[in-house]
Amino acid sequence: MRVIGGKYRSRLLRVPQRPGLRPTPDRVRETLFNWLGQDLSGLACLDLFAGSGALGFEAASRGATRVVLVEKDRAVVAELERSRAALGASQVTIFCSDATAHLKREPERFDVVFLDPPFRQNALPGILGSLVSRLEPDARVYVESEVPVDVAAPWTELKRAKAGQVSYQLLQWDGHDQSGLPRNV
Numbered sequence: 001m002r003v004i005g006g007k008y009r010s011r012l013l014r015v016p017q018r019p020g021l022r023p024t025p026d027r028v029r030e031t032l033f034n035w036l037g038q039d040l041s042g043l044a045c046l047d048l049f050a051g052s053g054a055l056g057f058e059a060a061s062r063g064a065t066r067v068v069l070v071e072k073d074r075a076v077v078a079e080l081e082r083s084r085a086a087l088g089a090s091q092v093t094i095f096c097s098d099a100t101a102h103l104k105r106e107p108e109r110f111d112v113v114f115l116d117p118p119f120r121q122n123a124l125p126g127i128l129g130s131l132v133s134r135l136e137p138d139a140r141v142y143v144e145s146e147v148p149v150d151v152a153a154p155w156t157e158l159k160r161a162k163a164g165q166v167s168y169q170l171l172q173w174d175g176h177d178q179s180g181l182p183r184n185v
Contacts, residue, residue, distance in 0.1 A: 006061030023052035043111040055114040116144040
């Protein structure tokens with residue numbers, strides 16, 4: 001798999017053969033980063049089900065100041081660490097952890113979040129709920145799933161598309177007022 005834009009453009013990422021690992025295809029990543037904008041300078045990004053790391057490394061390549069990759073498979077984490085070293089991507093931090101446990105443990109907040117959990121686990125509703133305390137105002141959340149996710153206020157769906165059997169969406173979290181506190185506080 002290759003990085004398609006930015007500083008690491010055309011650099012290859014090795015992807016281990018693991019059950020359920022579905023790297024986001026080039027065409028989908030290209031669309032996503034057109035939606036987000038090509039320059040992510042100054043943004044903090046979270047790739048919560050990192051897998052191949054393609055989304056997180058793409059964000060780093062496009063100037064994200066901080067990128068956190070969370071992956072629970074140790075063999076996949078080892079490959080992510082090799083990719084980070086090969087790219088010289090010092091702004092990327094990798095955690096070997098379960099996504100839900102990571103959100104409970106780490107207080108950091110993010111401007112952009114990538115969610116591509118394993119299909120058929122129905123993880124998205126719970127993860128979206130757990131994620132809100134980790135989002136900056138107007139954070140954008142990319143969701144990749146088998147079927148589109150229905151959201152209600154304070155979420156807004158910005159974009160939606162489909163590629164083959166994969167639905168993908170860009171959501172925005174509007175749940176913070178000017179004080180920076182969640183509306184339900």
